[in-house]
Amino acid sequence: MSALLKVDDLQVNYGKIQAVTGVSLAVQESSVVSIVGPNGAGKSSLLNAMIGSIASTGRISLQGQPIATWPIEDRVEQGLCLVPERRELFGNLSVADNLDLGAFRFRRTRDAETARTRDWLLSVFPRLAERLEQKAGTLSGGEQQMLALSRALMSRPRLLLLDEPSLGLAPLIVREIFKVIVSLRSHHMSVLVVEQNARIALESSDYCYVMEGGRFALHGPAKDLAQDPRVVATYLGASRANQGVSA
Structure with a gap:
Protein backbone atom coordinates (compact mmCIF):
# COMPACT_ATOMS: atom_id res chain seq x y z
CA MET A 1 0.00 0.00 0.00
CA LEU A 80 -2.11 19.29 3.73
CA CYS A 81 -2.63 21.54 6.77
CA LEU A 82 -0.33 22.70 9.59
CA VAL A 83 -1.26 23.84 13.10
CA PRO A 84 1.93 25.68 14.17
CA GLU A 85 3.28 25.76 17.70
CA ARG A 86 2.15 29.37 18.14
CA ARG A 87 -1.34 28.50 16.79
CA GLU A 88 -1.44 31.71 14.71
CA LEU A 89 -5.09 32.49 15.44
CA PHE A 90 -6.65 35.78 14.40
CA GLY A 91 -6.91 37.15 17.92
CA ASN A 92 -9.13 40.12 17.07
CA LEU A 93 -11.65 37.95 15.24
CA SER A 94 -14.33 35.85 16.84
CA VAL A 95 -14.22 32.08 17.27
CA ALA A 96 -16.86 31.81 14.54
CA ASP A 97 -14.82 33.94 12.12
CA ASN A 98 -11.69 31.88 12.75
CA LEU A 99 -13.63 28.71 11.96
CA ASP A 100 -15.01 30.23 8.78
CA LEU A 101 -11.50 31.17 7.66
CA GLY A 102 -10.48 27.55 8.14
CA ALA A 103 -12.95 26.58 5.41
CA PHE A 104 -11.58 29.19 3.00
CA ARG A 105 -10.67 26.63 0.34
CA PHE A 106 -14.37 25.76 0.01
CA ARG A 107 -15.44 29.39 -0.35
CA ARG A 108 -16.63 28.93 -3.93
CA THR A 109 -18.83 25.92 -3.24
CA ARG A 110 -20.16 26.62 0.28
CA ASP A 111 -21.06 22.95 0.39
CA ALA A 112 -23.20 21.31 3.04
CA GLU A 113 -20.20 19.31 4.23
CA THR A 114 -18.64 22.50 5.58
CA ALA A 115 -21.67 23.12 7.80
CA ARG A 116 -21.61 19.50 8.97
CA THR A 117 -17.91 19.75 9.77
CA ARG A 118 -18.52 22.90 11.80
CA ASP A 119 -21.37 21.28 13.73
CA TRP A 120 -19.25 18.22 14.43
CA LEU A 121 -16.34 20.30 15.75
CA LEU A 122 -18.60 22.32 18.02
CA SER A 123 -19.98 19.09 19.43
CA VAL A 124 -16.45 17.79 19.99
CA PHE A 125 -15.38 21.06 21.65
CA PRO A 126 -18.52 22.43 23.35
CA ARG A 127 -16.43 25.19 24.95
CA LEU A 128 -16.06 26.71 21.50
CA ALA A 129 -19.81 26.48 20.90
CA GLU A 130 -20.30 28.57 24.04
CA ARG A 131 -17.82 31.19 22.84
CA LEU A 132 -18.60 31.63 19.16
CA GLU A 133 -18.82 35.42 19.39
CA GLN A 134 -15.86 35.77 21.74
CA LYS A 135 -12.58 37.08 20.33
CA ALA A 136 -10.01 34.32 19.89
CA GLY A 137 -7.35 36.34 21.68
CA THR A 138 -9.36 36.29 24.91
CA LEU A 139 -9.62 32.50 25.10
CA SER A 140 -7.58 30.42 27.54
CA GLY A 141 -4.59 28.50 26.25
CA GLY A 142 -6.53 25.26 26.09
CA GLU A 143 -9.42 26.87 24.27
CA GLN A 144 -7.05 28.50 21.79
CA GLN A 145 -5.53 25.10 21.02
CA MET A 146 -9.02 23.65 20.51
CA LEU A 147 -9.80 26.51 18.13
CA ALA A 148 -6.51 26.15 16.24
CA LEU A 149 -7.16 22.44 15.77
CA SER A 150 -10.79 23.05 14.78
CA ARG A 151 -9.88 25.79 12.31
CA ALA A 152 -7.46 23.40 10.61
CA LEU A 153 -10.05 20.63 10.51
CA MET A 154 -12.54 22.97 8.83
CA SER A 155 -10.39 22.57 5.71
CA ARG A 156 -11.06 18.81 5.85
CA PRO A 157 -7.39 17.91 5.37
Missing part, protein backbone atom coordinates in the same frame (compact mmCIF):
# COMPACT_ATOMS: atom_id res chain seq x y z
CA SER A 2 1.40 3.38 -1.00
CA ALA A 3 1.82 6.01 1.72
CA LEU A 4 -0.35 9.11 1.90
CA LEU A 5 2.79 11.19 2.58
CA LYS A 6 6.31 10.19 1.73
CA VAL A 7 9.42 12.23 2.49
CA ASP A 8 12.83 11.22 1.17
CA ASP A 9 16.23 12.68 2.05
CA LEU A 10 14.81 15.99 3.28
CA GLN A 11 17.33 18.60 4.35
CA VAL A 12 16.86 22.04 5.89
CA ASN A 13 19.68 24.55 6.29
CA TYR A 14 19.77 27.87 8.13
CA GLY A 15 22.89 29.40 6.62
CA LYS A 16 25.69 27.04 7.56
CA ILE A 17 23.60 25.29 10.20
CA GLN A 18 21.96 22.06 9.09
CA ALA A 19 18.70 21.71 11.04
CA VAL A 20 17.38 18.61 9.26
CA THR A 21 19.78 16.09 7.73
CA GLY A 22 18.62 13.53 5.17
CA VAL A 23 15.34 12.64 6.86
CA SER A 24 12.94 10.12 5.32
CA LEU A 25 9.51 9.16 6.64
CA ALA A 26 6.10 7.90 5.60
CA VAL A 27 2.55 8.45 6.86
CA GLN A 28 -0.10 5.91 5.92
CA GLU A 29 -3.78 6.60 5.30
CA SER A 30 -5.94 6.96 8.45
CA SER A 31 -2.99 6.80 10.83
CA VAL A 32 -1.40 8.87 13.58
CA VAL A 33 2.38 9.24 13.38
CA SER A 34 4.41 11.07 16.00
CA ILE A 35 7.86 12.64 16.07
CA VAL A 36 9.41 13.02 19.51
CA GLY A 37 12.73 14.44 20.61
CA PRO A 38 14.40 17.25 22.54
CA ASN A 39 14.23 20.97 21.81
CA GLY A 40 16.39 21.91 18.85
CA ALA A 41 16.23 18.45 17.27
CA GLY A 42 14.76 19.83 14.03
CA LYS A 43 11.18 18.65 14.52
CA SER A 44 9.45 21.97 13.81
CA SER A 45 11.78 22.66 10.88
CA LEU A 46 10.72 19.35 9.38
CA LEU A 47 7.01 20.22 9.59
CA ASN A 48 7.57 23.71 8.20
CA ALA A 49 9.48 22.23 5.27
CA MET A 50 6.61 19.85 4.55
CA ILE A 51 4.06 22.66 4.40
CA GLY A 52 6.46 24.81 2.37
CA SER A 53 7.01 27.73 4.74
CA ILE A 54 10.79 27.24 4.76
CA ALA A 55 13.17 26.16 2.02
CA SER A 56 14.34 22.56 1.86
CA THR A 57 15.85 20.00 -0.48
CA GLY A 58 14.71 16.44 -0.98
CA ARG A 59 11.48 14.80 -2.10
CA ILE A 60 8.00 15.23 -0.65
CA SER A 61 5.07 13.31 -2.15
CA LEU A 62 1.39 13.48 -1.25
CA GLN A 63 -0.56 10.48 -2.54
CA GLY A 64 2.29 9.79 -4.93
CA GLN A 65 2.35 13.33 -6.33
CA PRO A 66 5.58 15.32 -5.88
CA ILE A 67 4.83 18.59 -4.04
CA ALA A 68 8.28 19.80 -2.94
CA THR A 69 8.22 22.69 -5.42
CA TRP A 70 4.61 23.70 -4.74
CA PRO A 71 3.68 26.92 -2.89
CA ILE A 72 1.91 26.62 0.44
CA GLU A 73 -1.49 27.44 -1.08
CA ASP A 74 -1.34 24.49 -3.47
CA ARG A 75 -0.30 22.09 -0.71
CA VAL A 76 -3.26 23.22 1.38
CA GLU A 77 -5.61 22.83 -1.59
CA GLN A 78 -4.45 19.23 -1.91
CA GLY A 79 -5.24 18.49 1.73
CA ARG A 158 -6.12 14.56 4.23
CA LEU A 159 -3.09 15.04 6.48
CA LEU A 160 -2.95 17.28 9.52
CA LEU A 161 0.47 18.43 10.76
CA LEU A 162 0.53 19.39 14.44
CA ASP A 163 3.43 21.15 16.13
CA GLU A 164 3.56 20.67 19.92
CA PRO A 165 -0.21 20.61 20.60
CA SER A 166 0.33 19.97 24.33
CA LEU A 167 2.66 22.93 24.91
CA GLY A 168 1.66 24.95 27.97
CA LEU A 169 -1.57 23.07 28.58
CA ALA A 170 -2.88 21.34 31.70
CA PRO A 171 -2.85 17.50 31.62
CA LEU A 172 -6.64 17.15 31.39
CA ILE A 173 -6.79 19.46 28.39
CA VAL A 174 -3.90 17.58 26.74
CA ARG A 175 -5.83 14.33 27.14
CA GLU A 176 -8.90 15.93 25.59
CA ILE A 177 -6.90 17.22 22.62
CA PHE A 178 -5.20 13.89 21.98
CA LYS A 179 -8.47 12.00 22.26
CA VAL A 180 -9.71 14.07 19.33
CA ILE A 181 -6.45 13.53 17.43
CA VAL A 182 -6.78 9.76 17.76
CA SER A 183 -10.43 9.90 16.67
CA LEU A 184 -9.48 11.50 13.34
CA ARG A 185 -8.46 8.09 12.02
CA SER A 186 -12.12 7.10 11.95
CA HIS A 187 -12.81 10.19 9.82
CA HIS A 188 -10.29 8.99 7.22
CA MET A 189 -7.71 11.62 8.16
CA SER A 190 -4.05 11.12 8.99
CA VAL A 191 -2.05 13.08 11.54
CA LEU A 192 1.67 13.77 11.86
CA VAL A 193 2.29 15.25 15.29
CA VAL A 194 5.50 16.70 16.73
CA GLU A 195 5.40 16.38 20.50
CA GLN A 196 7.87 16.69 23.38
CA ASN A 197 5.58 14.75 25.70
CA ALA A 198 6.81 11.35 24.53
CA ARG A 199 4.47 9.41 26.79
CA ILE A 200 1.22 10.72 25.33
CA ALA A 201 2.69 10.75 21.82
CA LEU A 202 3.52 7.05 22.03
CA GLU A 203 0.17 6.22 23.62
CA SER A 204 -1.71 8.02 20.86
CA SER A 205 0.18 7.10 17.68
CA ASP A 206 0.53 4.07 15.43
CA TYR A 207 4.13 4.79 14.45
CA CYS A 208 6.81 7.00 15.98
CA TYR A 209 10.09 8.61 14.96
CA VAL A 210 12.65 9.75 17.54
CA MET A 211 14.52 12.80 16.24
CA GLU A 212 17.86 13.88 17.63
CA GLY A 213 20.33 16.33 16.10
CA GLY A 214 18.39 16.73 12.85
CA ARG A 215 18.19 12.98 12.19
CA PHE A 216 15.97 10.08 13.12
CA ALA A 217 17.77 8.09 15.78
CA LEU A 218 15.03 5.48 16.06
CA HIS A 219 11.70 4.68 14.49
CA GLY A 220 9.13 1.94 14.59
CA PRO A 221 5.62 1.02 15.75
CA ALA A 222 4.78 3.18 18.75
CA LYS A 223 3.95 0.20 20.94
CA ASP A 224 7.42 -1.23 20.29
CA LEU A 225 9.28 2.03 20.89
CA ALA A 226 7.40 2.45 24.18
CA GLN A 227 9.23 -0.68 25.36
CA ASP A 228 12.63 0.23 23.89
CA PRO A 229 15.14 0.65 26.77
CA ARG A 230 16.72 3.74 25.22
CA VAL A 231 13.35 5.45 24.74
CA VAL A 232 12.23 4.49 28.24
CA ALA A 233 15.43 5.81 29.80
CA THR A 234 15.65 9.02 27.78
CA TYR A 235 12.04 10.01 27.15
CA LEU A 236 9.70 8.07 29.45
CA GLY A 237 11.55 7.54 32.71
CA ALA A 238 11.47 11.26 33.46
CA SER A 239 8.89 12.29 30.88
CA ARG A 240 7.45 15.65 31.71
CA ALA A 241 3.89 15.39 32.92
CA ASN A 242 2.82 18.54 31.13
CA GLN A 243 4.00 21.35 33.30
CA GLY A 244 1.63 23.88 31.75
CA VAL A 245 -1.11 25.50 33.74
CA SER A 246 -3.50 27.08 31.28
CA ALA A 247 -6.83 25.45 30.56
Whole structure:
Protein backbone atom coordinates (compact mmCIF):
# COMPACT_ATOMS: atom_id res chain seq x y z
CA MET A 1 0.00 0.00 0.00
CA SER A 2 1.40 3.38 -1.00
CA ALA A 3 1.82 6.01 1.72
CA LEU A 4 -0.35 9.11 1.90
CA LEU A 5 2.79 11.19 2.58
CA LYS A 6 6.31 10.19 1.73
CA VAL A 7 9.42 12.23 2.49
CA ASP A 8 12.83 11.22 1.17
CA ASP A 9 16.23 12.68 2.05
CA LEU A 10 14.81 15.99 3.28
CA GLN A 11 17.33 18.60 4.35
CA VAL A 12 16.86 22.04 5.89
CA ASN A 13 19.68 24.55 6.29
CA TYR A 14 19.77 27.87 8.13
CA GLY A 15 22.89 29.40 6.62
CA LYS A 16 25.69 27.04 7.56
CA ILE A 17 23.60 25.29 10.20
CA GLN A 18 21.96 22.06 9.09
CA ALA A 19 18.70 21.71 11.04
CA VAL A 20 17.38 18.61 9.26
CA THR A 21 19.78 16.09 7.73
CA GLY A 22 18.62 13.53 5.17
CA VAL A 23 15.34 12.64 6.86
CA SER A 24 12.94 10.12 5.32
CA LEU A 25 9.51 9.16 6.64
CA ALA A 26 6.10 7.90 5.60
CA VAL A 27 2.55 8.45 6.86
CA GLN A 28 -0.10 5.91 5.92
CA GLU A 29 -3.78 6.60 5.30
CA SER A 30 -5.94 6.96 8.45
CA SER A 31 -2.99 6.80 10.83
CA VAL A 32 -1.40 8.87 13.58
CA VAL A 33 2.38 9.24 13.38
CA SER A 34 4.41 11.07 16.00
CA ILE A 35 7.86 12.64 16.07
CA VAL A 36 9.41 13.02 19.51
CA GLY A 37 12.73 14.44 20.61
CA PRO A 38 14.40 17.25 22.54
CA ASN A 39 14.23 20.97 21.81
CA GLY A 40 16.39 21.91 18.85
CA ALA A 41 16.23 18.45 17.27
CA GLY A 42 14.76 19.83 14.03
CA LYS A 43 11.18 18.65 14.52
CA SER A 44 9.45 21.97 13.81
CA SER A 45 11.78 22.66 10.88
CA LEU A 46 10.72 19.35 9.38
CA LEU A 47 7.01 20.22 9.59
CA ASN A 48 7.57 23.71 8.20
CA ALA A 49 9.48 22.23 5.27
CA MET A 50 6.61 19.85 4.55
CA ILE A 51 4.06 22.66 4.40
CA GLY A 52 6.46 24.81 2.37
CA SER A 53 7.01 27.73 4.74
CA ILE A 54 10.79 27.24 4.76
CA ALA A 55 13.17 26.16 2.02
CA SER A 56 14.34 22.56 1.86
CA THR A 57 15.85 20.00 -0.48
CA GLY A 58 14.71 16.44 -0.98
CA ARG A 59 11.48 14.80 -2.10
CA ILE A 60 8.00 15.23 -0.65
CA SER A 61 5.07 13.31 -2.15
CA LEU A 62 1.39 13.48 -1.25
CA GLN A 63 -0.56 10.48 -2.54
CA GLY A 64 2.29 9.79 -4.93
CA GLN A 65 2.35 13.33 -6.33
CA PRO A 66 5.58 15.32 -5.88
CA ILE A 67 4.83 18.59 -4.04
CA ALA A 68 8.28 19.80 -2.94
CA THR A 69 8.22 22.69 -5.42
CA TRP A 70 4.61 23.70 -4.74
CA PRO A 71 3.68 26.92 -2.89
CA ILE A 72 1.91 26.62 0.44
CA GLU A 73 -1.49 27.44 -1.08
CA ASP A 74 -1.34 24.49 -3.47
CA ARG A 75 -0.30 22.09 -0.71
CA VAL A 76 -3.26 23.22 1.38
CA GLU A 77 -5.61 22.83 -1.59
CA GLN A 78 -4.45 19.23 -1.91
CA GLY A 79 -5.24 18.49 1.73
CA LEU A 80 -2.11 19.29 3.73
CA CYS A 81 -2.63 21.54 6.77
CA LEU A 82 -0.33 22.70 9.59
CA VAL A 83 -1.26 23.84 13.10
CA PRO A 84 1.93 25.68 14.17
CA GLU A 85 3.28 25.76 17.70
CA ARG A 86 2.15 29.37 18.14
CA ARG A 87 -1.34 28.50 16.79
CA GLU A 88 -1.44 31.71 14.71
CA LEU A 89 -5.09 32.49 15.44
CA PHE A 90 -6.65 35.78 14.40
CA GLY A 91 -6.91 37.15 17.92
CA ASN A 92 -9.13 40.12 17.07
CA LEU A 93 -11.65 37.95 15.24
CA SER A 94 -14.33 35.85 16.84
CA VAL A 95 -14.22 32.08 17.27
CA ALA A 96 -16.86 31.81 14.54
CA ASP A 97 -14.82 33.94 12.12
CA ASN A 98 -11.69 31.88 12.75
CA LEU A 99 -13.63 28.71 11.96
CA ASP A 100 -15.01 30.23 8.78
CA LEU A 101 -11.50 31.17 7.66
CA GLY A 102 -10.48 27.55 8.14
CA ALA A 103 -12.95 26.58 5.41
CA PHE A 104 -11.58 29.19 3.00
CA ARG A 105 -10.67 26.63 0.34
CA PHE A 106 -14.37 25.76 0.01
CA ARG A 107 -15.44 29.39 -0.35
CA ARG A 108 -16.63 28.93 -3.93
CA THR A 109 -18.83 25.92 -3.24
CA ARG A 110 -20.16 26.62 0.28
CA ASP A 111 -21.06 22.95 0.39
CA ALA A 112 -23.20 21.31 3.04
CA GLU A 113 -20.20 19.31 4.23
CA THR A 114 -18.64 22.50 5.58
CA ALA A 115 -21.67 23.12 7.80
CA ARG A 116 -21.61 19.50 8.97
CA THR A 117 -17.91 19.75 9.77
CA ARG A 118 -18.52 22.90 11.80
CA ASP A 119 -21.37 21.28 13.73
CA TRP A 120 -19.25 18.22 14.43
CA LEU A 121 -16.34 20.30 15.75
CA LEU A 122 -18.60 22.32 18.02
CA SER A 123 -19.98 19.09 19.43
CA VAL A 124 -16.45 17.79 19.99
CA PHE A 125 -15.38 21.06 21.65
CA PRO A 126 -18.52 22.43 23.35
CA ARG A 127 -16.43 25.19 24.95
CA LEU A 128 -16.06 26.71 21.50
CA ALA A 129 -19.81 26.48 20.90
CA GLU A 130 -20.30 28.57 24.04
CA ARG A 131 -17.82 31.19 22.84
CA LEU A 132 -18.60 31.63 19.16
CA GLU A 133 -18.82 35.42 19.39
CA GLN A 134 -15.86 35.77 21.74
CA LYS A 135 -12.58 37.08 20.33
CA ALA A 136 -10.01 34.32 19.89
CA GLY A 137 -7.35 36.34 21.68
CA THR A 138 -9.36 36.29 24.91
CA LEU A 139 -9.62 32.50 25.10
CA SER A 140 -7.58 30.42 27.54
CA GLY A 141 -4.59 28.50 26.25
CA GLY A 142 -6.53 25.26 26.09
CA GLU A 143 -9.42 26.87 24.27
CA GLN A 144 -7.05 28.50 21.79
CA GLN A 145 -5.53 25.10 21.02
CA MET A 146 -9.02 23.65 20.51
CA LEU A 147 -9.80 26.51 18.13
CA ALA A 148 -6.51 26.15 16.24
CA LEU A 149 -7.16 22.44 15.77
CA SER A 150 -10.79 23.05 14.78
CA ARG A 151 -9.88 25.79 12.31
CA ALA A 152 -7.46 23.40 10.61
CA LEU A 153 -10.05 20.63 10.51
CA MET A 154 -12.54 22.97 8.83
CA SER A 155 -10.39 22.57 5.71
CA ARG A 156 -11.06 18.81 5.85
CA PRO A 157 -7.39 17.91 5.37
CA ARG A 158 -6.12 14.56 4.23
CA LEU A 159 -3.09 15.04 6.48
CA LEU A 160 -2.95 17.28 9.52
CA LEU A 161 0.47 18.43 10.76
CA LEU A 162 0.53 19.39 14.44
CA ASP A 163 3.43 21.15 16.13
CA GLU A 164 3.56 20.67 19.92
CA PRO A 165 -0.21 20.61 20.60
CA SER A 166 0.33 19.97 24.33
CA LEU A 167 2.66 22.93 24.91
CA GLY A 168 1.66 24.95 27.97
CA LEU A 169 -1.57 23.07 28.58
CA ALA A 170 -2.88 21.34 31.70
CA PRO A 171 -2.85 17.50 31.62
CA LEU A 172 -6.64 17.15 31.39
CA ILE A 173 -6.79 19.46 28.39
CA VAL A 174 -3.90 17.58 26.74
CA ARG A 175 -5.83 14.33 27.14
CA GLU A 176 -8.90 15.93 25.59
CA ILE A 177 -6.90 17.22 22.62
CA PHE A 178 -5.20 13.89 21.98
CA LYS A 179 -8.47 12.00 22.26
CA VAL A 180 -9.71 14.07 19.33
CA ILE A 181 -6.45 13.53 17.43
CA VAL A 182 -6.78 9.76 17.76
CA SER A 183 -10.43 9.90 16.67
CA LEU A 184 -9.48 11.50 13.34
CA ARG A 185 -8.46 8.09 12.02
CA SER A 186 -12.12 7.10 11.95
CA HIS A 187 -12.81 10.19 9.82
CA HIS A 188 -10.29 8.99 7.22
CA MET A 189 -7.71 11.62 8.16
CA SER A 190 -4.05 11.12 8.99
CA VAL A 191 -2.05 13.08 11.54
CA LEU A 192 1.67 13.77 11.86
CA VAL A 193 2.29 15.25 15.29
CA VAL A 194 5.50 16.70 16.73
CA GLU A 195 5.40 16.38 20.50
CA GLN A 196 7.87 16.69 23.38
CA ASN A 197 5.58 14.75 25.70
CA ALA A 198 6.81 11.35 24.53
CA ARG A 199 4.47 9.41 26.79
CA ILE A 200 1.22 10.72 25.33
CA ALA A 201 2.69 10.75 21.82
CA LEU A 202 3.52 7.05 22.03
CA GLU A 203 0.17 6.22 23.62
CA SER A 204 -1.71 8.02 20.86
CA SER A 205 0.18 7.10 17.68
CA ASP A 206 0.53 4.07 15.43
CA TYR A 207 4.13 4.79 14.45
CA CYS A 208 6.81 7.00 15.98
CA TYR A 209 10.09 8.61 14.96
CA VAL A 210 12.65 9.75 17.54
CA MET A 211 14.52 12.80 16.24
CA GLU A 212 17.86 13.88 17.63
CA GLY A 213 20.33 16.33 16.10
CA GLY A 214 18.39 16.73 12.85
CA ARG A 215 18.19 12.98 12.19
CA PHE A 216 15.97 10.08 13.12
CA ALA A 217 17.77 8.09 15.78
CA LEU A 218 15.03 5.48 16.06
CA HIS A 219 11.70 4.68 14.49
CA GLY A 220 9.13 1.94 14.59
CA PRO A 221 5.62 1.02 15.75
CA ALA A 222 4.78 3.18 18.75
CA LYS A 223 3.95 0.20 20.94
CA ASP A 224 7.42 -1.23 20.29
CA LEU A 225 9.28 2.03 20.89
CA ALA A 226 7.40 2.45 24.18
CA GLN A 227 9.23 -0.68 25.36
CA ASP A 228 12.63 0.23 23.89
CA PRO A 229 15.14 0.65 26.77
CA ARG A 230 16.72 3.74 25.22
CA VAL A 231 13.35 5.45 24.74
CA VAL A 232 12.23 4.49 28.24
CA ALA A 233 15.43 5.81 29.80
CA THR A 234 15.65 9.02 27.78
CA TYR A 235 12.04 10.01 27.15
CA LEU A 236 9.70 8.07 29.45
CA GLY A 237 11.55 7.54 32.71
CA ALA A 238 11.47 11.26 33.46
CA SER A 239 8.89 12.29 30.88
CA ARG A 240 7.45 15.65 31.71
CA ALA A 241 3.89 15.39 32.92
CA ASN A 242 2.82 18.54 31.13
CA GLN A 243 4.00 21.35 33.30
CA GLY A 244 1.63 23.88 31.75
CA VAL A 245 -1.11 25.50 33.74
CA SER A 246 -3.50 27.08 31.28
CA ALA A 247 -6.83 25.45 30.56
